[in-house]
Amino acid sequence: xxxxxxxxxxxxxxxxxxxxxxxxxxxxxxxxxxxxxxxxxxxxxxxxxxxxxxxxxxxxxxxxxxxxxxxxxxxxxxxxxxxxxxxxxxxxxxxxxxxxxxxxxxxxxxxxxxxxxxxxxxxxxxxxxxxxxxxxxxxxxxxxxxxxxxxxxxxxxxxxxxxxxxxxxxxxxxxxxxxxxxxxxxxxxxxxxxxxxxxxxxxxxxxxxxxxxxxxxxxxxxxxxxxxxxxxxxxxxxxxxxxxxxxxxxxxxxxxxxxxxxxxxxxxxxxxxxxxxxxxxxxxxxxxxxxxxxxxxxxxxxxxxxxxxxxxxxxxxxxxxxxxxxxxxxxxxxxxxxxxxxxxxxxxxxxxxxxxxxxxxxxxxxxxxxxxxxxxxxxxxxxxxxxxxxxxxxxxxxxxxxxxxxxxxxxxxxxxxxxxxxxxxxxxxxxxxxxxxxxxxxxxxxxxxxxxxxxx
Amino acid sequence: xxxxxxxxxxxxxxxxxxxxxxxxxxxxxxxxxxxxxxxxxxxxxxxxxxxxxxxxxxxxxxxxxxxxxxxxxxxxxxxxxxxxxxxxxxxxxxxxxxxxxxxxxxxxxxxxxxxxxxxxxxxxxxxxxxxxxxxxxxxxxxxxxxxxxxxxxxxxxxxxxxxxxxxxxxxxxxxxxxxxxxxxxxxxxxxxxxxxxxxxxxxxxxxxxxxxxxxxxxxxxxxxxxxxxxxxxxxxxxxxxxxxxxxxxxxxxxxxxxxxxxxxxxxxxxxxxxxxxxxxxxxxxxxxxxxxxxxxxxxxxxxxxxxxxxxxxxxxxxxxxxxxxxxxxxxxxxxxxxxxxxxxxxxxxxxxxxxxxxxxxxxxxxxxxxxxxxxxxxxxxxxxxxxxxxxxxxxxxxxxxxxxxxxxxxxxxxxxxxxxxxxxxxxxxxxxxxxxxxxxxxxxxxxxxxxxxxxxxxxxxxxxxxxxxxxxxxxxxxxxxxxxxxxxxxxxxxxxxxxxxxxx
Numbered sequence: 001x002x003x004x005x006x007x008x009x010x011x012x013x014x015x016x017x018x019x020x021x022x023x024x025x026x027x028x029x030x031x032x033x034x035x036x037x038x039x040x041x042x043x044x045x046x047x048x049x050x051x052x053x054x055x056x057x058x059x060x061x062x063x064x065x066x067x068x069x070x071x072x073x074x075x076x077x078x079x080x081x082x083x084x085x086x087x088x089x090x091x092x093x094x095x096x097x098x099x100x101x102x103x104x105x106x107x108x109x110x111x112x113x114x115x116x117x118x119x120x121x122x123x124x125x126x127x128x129x130x131x132x133x134x135x136x137x138x139x140x141x142x143x144x145x146x147x148x149x150x151x152x153x154x155x156x157x158x159x160x161x162x163x164x165x166x167x168x169x170x171x172x173x174x175x176x177x178x179x180x181x182x183x184x185x186x187x188x189x190x191x192x193x194x195x196x197x198x199x200x201x202x203x204x205x206x207x208x209x210x211x212x213x214x215x216x217x218x219x220x221x222x223x224x225x226x227x228x229x230x231x232x233x234x235x236x237x238x239x240x241x242x243x244x245x246x247x248x249x250x251x252x253x254x255x256x257x258x259x260x261x262x263x264x265x266x267x268x269x270x271x272x273x274x275x276x277x278x279x280x281x282x283x284x285x286x287x288x289x290x291x292x293x294x295x296x297x298x299x300x301x302x303x304x305x306x307x308x309x310x311x312x313x314x315x316x317x318x319x320x321x322x323x324x325x326x327x328x329x330x331x332x333x334x335x336x337x338x339x340x341x342x343x344x345x346x347x348x349x350x351x352x353x354x355x356x357x358x359x360x361x362x363x364x365x366x367x368x369x370x371x372x373x374x375x376x377x378x379x380x381x382x383x384x385x386x387x388x389x390x391x392x393x394x395x396x397x398x399x400x401x402x403x404x405x406x407x408x409x410x411x412x413x414x415x416x417x418x419x420x421x422x423x424x425x426x427x428x429x430x431x432x433x434x435x436x437x438x439x440x441x442x443x444x445x446x447x448x449x450x451x452x453x454x455x456x
Numbered sequence: 457x458x459x460x461x462x463x464x465x466x467x468x469x470x471x472x473x474x475x476x477x478x479x480x481x482x483x484x485x486x487x488x489x490x491x492x493x494x495x496x497x498x499x500x501x502x503x504x505x506x507x508x509x510x511x512x513x514x515x516x517x518x519x520x521x522x523x524x525x526x527x528x529x530x531x532x533x534x535x536x537x538x539x540x541x542x543x544x545x546x547x548x549x550x551x552x553x554x555x556x557x558x559x560x561x562x563x564x565x566x567x568x569x570x571x572x573x574x575x576x577x578x579x580x581x582x583x584x585x586x587x588x589x590x591x592x593x594x595x596x597x598x599x600x601x602x603x604x605x606x607x608x609x610x611x612x613x614x615x616x617x618x619x620x621x622x623x624x625x626x627x628x629x630x631x632x633x634x635x636x637x638x639x640x641x642x643x644x645x646x647x648x649x650x651x652x653x654x655x656x657x658x659x660x661x662x663x664x665x666x667x668x669x670x671x672x673x674x675x676x677x678x679x680x681x682x683x684x685x686x687x688x689x690x691x692x693x694x695x696x697x698x699x700x701x702x703x704x705x706x707x708x709x710x711x712x713x714x715x716x717x718x719x720x721x722x723x724x725x726x727x728x729x730x731x732x733x734x735x736x737x738x739x740x741x742x743x744x745x746x747x748x749x750x751x752x753x754x755x756x757x758x759x760x761x762x763x764x765x766x767x768x769x770x771x772x773x774x775x776x777x778x779x780x781x782x783x784x785x786x787x788x789x790x791x792x793x794x795x796x797x798x799x800x801x802x803x804x805x806x807x808x809x810x811x812x813x814x815x816x817x818x819x820x821x822x823x824x825x826x827x828x829x830x831x832x833x834x835x836x837x838x839x840x841x842x843x844x845x846x847x848x849x850x851x852x853x854x855x856x857x858x859x860x861x862x863x864x865x866x867x868x869x870x871x872x873x874x875x876x877x878x879x880x881x882x883x884x885x886x887x888x889x890x891x892x893x894x895x896x897x898x899x900x901x902x903x904x905x906x907x908x909x910x911x912x913x914x915x916x917x918x919x920x921x922x923x924x925x926x927x928x929x930x931x932x933x934x935x936x937x938x939x940x941x942x943x944x945x946x947x948x949x950x951x952x953x954x955x956x957x958x959x960x
Contacts, residue, residue, distance in 0.1 A: 158802060186800070186808070187809070198954075338874075
């Protein structure tokens, strides 16, 4: 932590965060409203809050159900709960075809079952929303915590709300909205549009609930928090928990020869953009403008090159948590589409790299790494569709890192954006979401331009 | 747009004619569908102008509104539309098959047999495009709540008796058309685009004339030229050679021909000259017929084109869902239920969304199973693979009390599925549902060794025919081949506090 003296008038990040958490817990336990909503920017200690709230609720003698959205989120949560309180008995409710993960089941206090009745007496039971929907013939829990509530669909909340009396909803409004594979215009503008986020429905029907906010991002470095805050959370700004200089990424020299199969020119460009990113927290590796297929082989090769060079050079990530080498498990590659992720994986495998996480924005939600490499969603595209412009997609991709983020893209995206202003029809009764993806994309690119390295 | 569709579009440009995207027809097509080409008046949403309709392609029936701003004329038009359409819609209600199912009494737990009626067939309306579909939905919305002279309190503006009934049917058909794969109300452009890829954008495919020009260009002509003429060609009066398929009309037609004719009609009416008014109305009819007849023939040409494709096997099952939908609506009307509400309540909306998502998944799966071209999309995306069985080695799971067959099947394929050892796959086109897991992968040689996990009966040796033999062509998918059941939702009267409580 920094030891700079802070005037009494402006509280430290830690004090700000503690005050926010205390207010949230008081509201969840005692407020007149049945629901409490917490908006959390990326890495603001959402999971810590959930664990803390769960323990406080259990300490008052209540039994608690926790709703998360995916099985890996459930396993993570169970793991955190068990780590924080090894004596706590945690029920892991799961489906018959989705066995709980090793990470959750390694704790002695964790009990897994496919039947809610087996776990009913435990202080905490955790499951996905999809699993909770099938639970029946049980008395409601007094308290629930809904994690990643902005990614939960309103219809899923409709199906599980009968199971609890009060609930704490925690989530990040800036990440990807839930989606449907079919058109949902029939219900656009209705308070209870089943395709919108659970929190939007909850707030529309319970106007007394005022969302709380977590004001400090502990994940994002001082180089990233202002950009992410300005571009994606313009009306609910947050700050980094660390000061510039608290985090430092020291790369090894670019002396190791490139792996066989990696073009020397591309390796040089990758080295250069890594140096820029280590220095400033951001790097933009720009390939010549060109319309390409989704799995653009050159862009995929460039992404793989950046990862391979980072691993070959080795690096040391110094932060308030201490110092650790940047190894494969601390690096992630983010893409918009699954086939792009598959192409990057096979390109990495060809360079002998296998341990690095490569996934789509949807699956990287809630994850944290030291360095991320992002294939820009609009790279090489002839058009800017609503999918590729979605604010949450870019926000997820640009906010997974503790130290540095390198974006790989074809040139010409600002022009592409200008040629494709948002044309989604305005629906009566639907609250416009700010910022729109178009604006956010421009803001991020404008910032990245200052950290640009060209290749090819 | 998938890679395969992009490729097909490029090939269409080169060949000058649309390329097939399907080897079979994925939608139900009635022997004698009811075709409906509606036009809307400019300037007011959902104001009817004309409709050409019927089951007889040689003798369509024309209905028009000579002055679209006149509400009385508008509802007289809708009443005549009801006269034409309702007998057709209702004619399928009488012929039923009886289905038995056993139901458990929720209180006593006893099983009883319940007999249900299912209409043997259902009506099918074919319209040119989604715009026409939307317009019919608007007609339904504007008529289903109207009061009639037969009501206890007819109000100041009663409409002819069967107008609200027409509204309820149109609302039902338009609702049903939102369910993926349904065919009660079929928009032609969307259906044709599902089966053919043209050399133009999907936006341009929404123009029925241009779409048909690509699918069936005149002999010796490039599809692009034919489509361009269909879109932009005008005669010496400035009128389009191929009128748009509605529901909006060409502005040049509106301002140069229709508007003056309506003005003349108004003048004759104002002069209370009945014979002249009649004559002016006939002029308007002739004008509207001149822009509707070409579309009428296009729609039938499109129907003929669809008929050239053999029906996909799963269409019968999906049509049965349509028949259930029709039967359900028939029953609701017979039971005297009120018209569909203006907005869905929270539970109904969630139920409908769940149904549509389930049907979308089912449609995608069934299309892939029915059509190698649809499966090819999944194979290209690394979500499926097809190939020849090169080796089958019997193997057994001996961990349980009695050994179970777990044969190892090696498949040679040129596909590159996104699959790692341990990953689960599902057999497509096998005798029964069958799961397998990948055991070994030799990407260089294109050899995948799978262990079959199910679908082989309960005995020690697999049932004959359940294990593919060497030399057999097989296909496996990485995704499950049946749609998941939707989770239960509360009853509307149990709507929770998060969703505003029960509807008032």
